Amino acid sequence: MLRRYLRPRRRLPLWFILTVAAPFIFEVLVHLWSYDVPVPPRELDPPFSTTCQEPDTSAKRENAVLVMLTRNWELEQANRTIASIEKKFNQWYHYPILFMNDEEWDPEFIRVLNETSSGKATFEVIPPEVWSFPRWMDANAARKSIKAQGAKNIPHAGDEGYHHMCRFYSGAFYNFPPLKQYKWYWRLEPDVEFMCAITYDPFVEMARNDKVYGFTISLWEESETCPQLFRDTSDWKQYNSIPTNNLWKAMVQASWMPWPLRRWLSLLGHRDRNGDSWSLCHYWSNFEIANMDFFRTPTYQSYFQFLERRGGFYFERWGDAAVHSLYVAMAADPRQVHHFEDFGYRHDQLYQCPSNSINGQLPESSILNTGLGRDLGVPGTSTGIGCRCECDGRRETRNHPGYCLNKLKQPNSRKRPWLTWLL
Numbered sequence: 001m002l003r004r005y006l007r008p009r010r011r012l013p014l015w016f017i018l019t020v021a022a023p024f025i026f027e028v029l030v031h032l033w034s035y036d037v038p039v040p041p042r043e044l045d046p047p048f049s050t051t052c053q054e055p056d057t058s059a060k061r062e063n064a065v066l067v068m069l070t071r072n073w074e075l076e077q078a079n080r081t082i083a084s085i086e087k088k089f090n091q092w093y094h095y096p097i098l099f100m101n102d103e104e105w106d107p108e109f110i111r112v113l114n115e116t117s118s119g120k121a122t123f124e125v126i127p128p129e130v131w132s133f134p135r136w137m138d139a140n141a142a143r144k145s146i147k148a149q150g151a152k153n154i155p156h157a158g159d160e161g162y163h164h165m166c167r168f169y170s171g172a173f174y175n176f177p178p179l180k181q182y183k184w185y186w187r188l189e190p191d192v193e194f195m196c197a198i199t200y201d202p203f204v205e206m207a208r209n210d211k212v213y214g215f216t217i218s219l220w221e222e223s224e225t226c227p228q229l230f231r232d233t234s235d236w237k238q239y240n241s242i243p244t245n246n247l248w249k250a251m252v253q254a255s256w257m258p259w260p261l262r263r264w265l266s267l268l269g270h271r272d273r274n275g276d277s278w279s280l281c282h283y284w285s286n287f288e289i290a291n292m293d294f295f296r297t298p299t300y301q302s303y304f305q306f307l308e309r310r311g312g313f314y315f316e317r318w319g320d321a322a323v324h325s326l327y328v329a330m331a332a333d334p335r336q337v338h339h340f341e342d343f344g345y346r347h348d349q350l351y352q353c354p355s356n357s358i359n360g361q362l363p364e365s366s367i368l369n370t371g372l373g374r375d376l377g378v379p380g381t382s383t384g385i386g387c388r389c390e391c392d393g394r395r396e397t398r399n400h401p402g403y404c405l406n407k408l409k410q411p412n413s414r415k416r417p418w419l420t421w422l423l
């Protein structure tokens, strides 16, 4: 018996193996090559500003609004956010601020926030029929699923209100009647801090540079929140014959598995029907400056309706950040997306804070010194682009090269540490 196993087996000749394998290897290489993202010949998305500027308070404003969804008990956190954005930006520009709540407002909240806002403040209530399950959905089954997701410790997934919030920001938000009159929004959250002075009007720059979507931080989505989202999204993209652009490719990790085995991978989460996967990269939507008309198009609305029908806002915990990001990757040209890398921004424990521009602090500017005091923040560096940033020396930078929008950056700017974690 043993001898049989020990007997040297006849080997298949190498030429034979190579001949059989060659078409598969060739196919894999062509497949990988088809997802290659070429570095553009020039920077697609330079910062709007790399120094402080004299805020031009008489310039024409865009049709824009600052928005915050918050609750009465978050009075202090909401007030901190508004105080911060007023000090660093809105004291010069006075954009209106719209507060949204799923409950009646506490008069004290209105009194305090109205006083802290320099622009016109309005306080709106989201109607209960918007802040709930879709009418056709079995609410009991959805609640049961939410409970089960909570038991599995999927982040925020046990909280019914959080699901309503993600669904609201993904869909109804853009057609919320009090927002209808505006074209641009800047999304705020309670307990956000802006660490640098913003001395130009980002809405005007977004419009001037033909941008549709702006972000500060991008990172990976929690994978358990949305195993089906990418499959559904890529299916919808295919049904609607949406062409694949480089931003979409930058979000996809092409599979090394040879055809036809590759297609079996589509049974796993976060894969399209060909078996290629989403890198989970997404823009963190608690900060967004974007063109609402981009999301009011029939294309986006039909994408949202499709996702809505799939039930994943409740039977999984699809986040509006992932939904917005995948749509942006599908429908925007890469040069229409803007990274506000000159903004110092913190929410929860994640933040980015740029170093200051070395000769761009305008120490003699009377308008800046009146609004901010004479403190120029931390000393500048030669690659700094911030304006009077106060990063508290808490900076700890970690760079994620080669993924998401970063894949489309020039090689020298890719090295710039731009995603800062405080973990």
Ligand SMILES: *[C@@H]1O[C@H](CO)[C@@H](O)[C@H](O)[C@H]1NC(C)=O
Pocket: 075, 076, 079, 080, 083, 112, 116
């Ligand atoms: C709200 O913020 C303003 C401006 O920083 C501050 O003066 C006020 O005391 C704050 N109010 C509350 C209730 O936190």
Ligand SMILES: *[C@@H]1O[C@H](CO)[C@@H](O)[C@H](O)[C@H]1NC(C)=O
Pocket: 110, 114, 115, 121, 122, 123
């Ligand atoms: C906010 O304050 C202004 C000035 O005191 C007042 O005219 C306005 O009615 C207030 N708005 C709200 C919503 O209370």
